[in-house]
Amino acid sequence: MMIFAVLVLLVSAPSVLAYPPDNAAILYYKAFMLYQADDEMNDMLLRFAKGRIELNEKIKEFVNNNRQIVNTVLDASEIKHCDWGLDYSQGTEVLLPPLHKLRQLLGLVLADARIPAQRGDYKTALSRCISVYKMAQHLNERPVILYIVGIAFNAVTNDCIIQILSDMPPDVEMLTWLKCQLAHINKQSFSIKPTLSWKRQAGIISMSPERISDAVHSGIDDGPFKEKVLKRILAADEQFFDRNREYWNRYMDNVEAAFDLPSPQGYAKLKKLDEELTEEFSKNPDSTLTASLFTTWQRIYNLSTRWNTHSNALKSAIEIYMMKAKTGKLPDALPAGLPGDLFSGKPFQYTQTADGFILRCRGKDLEKDEIYEYEFKVKK
Amino acid sequence: MNKQRNEKRLDELISRAINTEKPQFDAEKWKRKYPDEYQTLISRASKKASTHRPNIWRITLRNPITKLAAAAVIILAIRFFSAHQDSSEQTDTSTVSKVTKSPVEMMTALSLERAFRHGGIEAVEKQCREAFKPLGLQPGSISIEQMLTEFNGNSKSSERTRL
Numbered sequence: 001m002m003i004f005a006v007l008v009l010l011v012s013a014p015s016v017l018a019y020p021p022d023n024a025a026i027l028y029y030k031a032f033m034l035y036q037a038d039d040e041m042n043d044m045l046l047r048f049a050k051g052r053i054e055l056n057e058k059i060k061e062f063v064n065n066n067r068q069i070v071n072t073v074l075d076a077s078e079i080k081h082c083d084w085g086l087d088y089s090q091g092t093e094v095l096l097p098p099l100h101k102l103r104q105l106l107g108l109v110l111a112d113a114r115i116p117a118q119r120g121d122y123k124t125a126l127s128r129c130i131s132v133y134k135m136a137q138h139l140n141e142r143p144v145i146l147y148i149v150g151i152a153f154n155a156v157t158n159d160c161i162i163q164i165l166s167d168m169p170p171d172v173e174m175l176t177w178l179k180c181q182l183a184h185i186n187k188q189s190f191s192i193k194p195t196l197s198w199k200r201q202a203g204i205i206s207m208s209p210e211r212i213s214d215a216v217h218s219g220i221d222d223g224p225f226k227e228k229v230l231k232r233i234l235a236a237d238e239q240f241f242d243r244n245r246e247y248w249n250r251y252m253d254n255v256e257a258a259f260d261l262p263s264p265q266g267y268a269k270l271k272k273l274d275e276e277l278t279e280e281f282s283k284n285p286d287s288t289l290t291a292s293l294f295t296t297w298q299r300i301y302n303l304s305t306r307w308n309t310h311s312n313a314l315k316s317a318i319e320i321y322m323m324k325a326k327t328g329k330l331p332d333a334l335p336a337g338l339p340g341d342l343f344s345g346k347p348f349q350y351t352q353t354a355d356g357f358i359l360r361c362r363g364k365d366l367e368k369d370e371i372y373e374y375e376f377k378v379k380k
Numbered sequence: 381m382n383k384q385r386n387e388k389r390l391d392e393l394i395s396r397a398i399n400t401e402k403p404q405f406d407a408e409k410w411k412r413k414y415p416d417e418y419q420t421l422i423s424r425a426s427k428k429a430s431t432h433r434p435n436i437w438r439i440t441l442r443n444p445i446t447k448l449a450a451a452a453v454i455i456l457a458i459r460f461f462s463a464h465q466d467s468s469e470q471t472d473t474s475t476v477s478k479v480t481k482s483p484v485e486m487m488t489a490l491s492l493e494r495a496f497r498h499g500g501i502e503a504v505e506k507q508c509r510e511a512f513k514p515l516g517l518q519p520g521s522i523s524i525e526q527m528l529t530e531f532n533g534n535s536k537s538s539e540r541t542r543l
Contacts, residue, residue, distance in 0.1 A: 092490040099492070100508040143489040145496060145504060152501055202489070217414055219490035293490070296497050 020075045024138055025084045025097075027076035032101040035069045035108070037062070042104050049110030049156060051163035055118055063112050070112050073105050077131040082138035088198070091205030092293060093214050099149050102139070106132065106153055110160045117164045122171075125164050126178055132157045133185045140190050142198025144295055150190060151307045158310050165317065166356065166377035170325035179318055192259055192304060199295060200252040207245050207289045209236070216292055225291075232288045244289040251277070251290045255297055263305050263342050267366045270298045302366040305342050312339035313359045313374040316348060320357060324378060330357055343372075486511035 020027060037045070041062055047053045063070070076082075086094050113128030132153060139150035161178075168174070206215040212233055220226040232240075251273070258269035277294070280287040316338040323331050334350035341348050344363030351358045356377040364371050485491060486507050495503040 090488075093488045095484065095487050096489055096492060098487075098508055098512055100505045100512070103505055145489060145492045148496060148501060148504075206490075213414060214488075215490055218485055218488045219494055221494070295493055 020079055022079065022081055024076040024079035024082035027072050027079070028082075028102070028105075028138075029097070031069050031072045031076070031105055032098055034072075035066065035101065035105060037066075037104050037108070042107050045107035045111040046156065049107060049114055049163075050159040051114075051166070055115065059111055060115065063108065063115060066108055069105070070109055073109055073135070074128070074131050077134040077138070082141075084141060086141065086143070088142065088202070089205065091202045091211055091215065093206065093211070093218065094143060094202065096143060096145060099145065102135075102149060103152070106135075106156060109135075110156065113160055114163065117167050122164060122168045122174055123177070126161065126174070126181070129157050129161050129164070130181045130185065132160075133182075137185070137188055137190060140194060142194050142202075144195050144199060144300065147192060147195040148300065148303065151303055154190065155307050155310055158307075158314050161314060162317070162374065162376060165321060167379060169379045170321045172322060172325045175318055175322045175325060179315075179322075182315065182318075192300070196252070196256050196259060199293075200249070200256075203248050203252070203289075203293045204245055206293065207241055207248060209241060212241075212289065212292075220292055229288055229292050232285055240285065241289075243286040247284075247286040248290045248293070251287075258297070259301065262345060263363070263366070267298060267301050267305075270301055274298065299367070305366065306372070309342045309361060309372065310374070312342065313348060315339050316359060317357075317374070317376045320350075320376070321378070330378065334359075483511040483513075 041058075044053065044059060045062070048055060048059055084097050086096070088094055109128060109132055113125045113132075115125075116122075116128075117125035136150040136153035136157070139146045139153065141147075206212060216226065216229055216233065220229065254273055255270065258266045258273065260266070261269060274297075277287060277291055281291045316334070319335060319338055320331060323335070330352055331350075334347055338347065340346055341361040341363055343361050343365065346362045348359040349362060351360065353375070356375065358373050358375050360373040361371050492504050492507060495507040499506070
């Protein structure tokens with residue numbers, strides 16, 4: 001009996017004592033609890049990461065004092081599995097992790113990436129950025145907001161890498177390594193699909209007599225629209241919920257189809273769906289709950305297109321830096337076959353500048369009258 | 381494997397939510413849970429309800445008289461706010477509804493989506509900060525002297541307890 005107990009202890013001990021754990025979320029939650037930074041410092045760290053301000057003693061000291069937190073987050077980013085412990089049976093009322101803490105940690109880790117770059121340790125700097133992309137993959141969970149925060153993580157990290165590349169003398173070996181790392185990250189694609197599928201399922205769960213009041217309470221602003229929805233729900237019978245769920249499923253079929261379309265068409269389709277829903281709501285009670293769980297899909301589509309275009313600019317820039325490293329000069333024209341601007345579906349417009357080059361989109365943002373351009377500096 | 385299991389569980393939960401005993405909407409329970417909303421509904425019962433939320437402005441502003449009335453209201457509102465607010469206070473990314481109060485309610489997926497609709501990712505962050513505010517700030521650091529003072533204080537109190 002005694003021998004059996006000892007054997008059980010020996011077998012179970014390694015898994016009990018193992019670090020890191022097999023779930024990244026445990027380490028993220030630990031970092032959330034331990035990390036404290038005021039608004040001024042958060043802002044400073046993010047601005048430094050994006051290259052808007054120079055490194056100062058305050059940033060250096062702060063990052064150094066939070067070394068253990070950085071290490072905890074880096075350890076978490078290397079763990080494949082991340083389960084945030086979200087209770088999806090709650091439908092749209094699932095409680096999310098403290099997202100403001102995630103953004104604070106993003107500033108800390110990216111500031112910690114730029115510091116080694118300033119002393120010439122580009123490999124460490126870029127490795128930190130790759131870790132943040134991995135963190136973003138951990139955020140590619142189902143809820144819409146987590147997807148949006150993940151996109152924000154990727155976009156800020158792109159900015160940080162652009163700064164590091166601008167500080168770094170073009171080096172074929174380093175650029176090849178970075179290209180491989182990015183290709184590896186891209187294999188585990190950051191996608192809207194889990195979010196769309198979650199939203200459909202969460203909507204169905206919330207469109208039930210016992211849950212709908214919570215969804216209406218938290219999802220709709222006070223006003224005439226909410227009043228109308230509440231009145232329809234108060235007068236509802238079983239068939240009302242059945243018909244609303246059917247309407248919702250058809251609506252989500254169309255939303256998913258729109259996200260499969262390329263940029264201008266996909267956006268146009270989502271806009272049309274929004275207009276149709278507006279029309280339908282006033283005359284068709286079956287659309288009531290779909291309108292209540294409404295998500296700004298157009299905006300998310302635009303954000304997604306913008307981030308993917310930004311990533312394409314970065315990938316194209318790496319190829320251009322490699323040509324500079326190999327030949328000693330920037331190419332006269334944009335090499336063929338590089339990923340392009342997703343707003344127009346065309347290659348970027350390439351312009352050489354006094355200290356580097358610019359990649360400019362040919363299509364406008366889908367919501368604003370703005371054309372994006374990405375500036376890359378080349379260290380002499 | 382884990383993911384498959386979770387999805388299977390989710391499917392079961394969905395089918396349970398939909399196919400079981402077909403629960404009815406419990407209006408009495410709702411009135412008790414959200415008295416503010418119920419009162420709003422009752423107080424407005426006599427008024428004619430207007431329609432859809434996503435593009436309510438487009439529908440309302442079709443009427444030229446409404447357009448004029450809306451313009452007048454906007455002008456009055458601008459004048460009122462410019463007289464009573466600093467420029468720094470005019471941008472309001474506040475998204476927490478008067479009805480949505482508890483931290484738990486503020487941290488639901490749908491409530492955060494609503495925040496995003498109003499003010500983008502900054503509004504989401506603000507709402508999260510607001511939700512976690514009751515936890516308070518942890519002390520940044522504590523000196524050896526402070527620790528000794530606390531320790532002595534605790535020792536004295538335990539001695540008193542023993543006496």
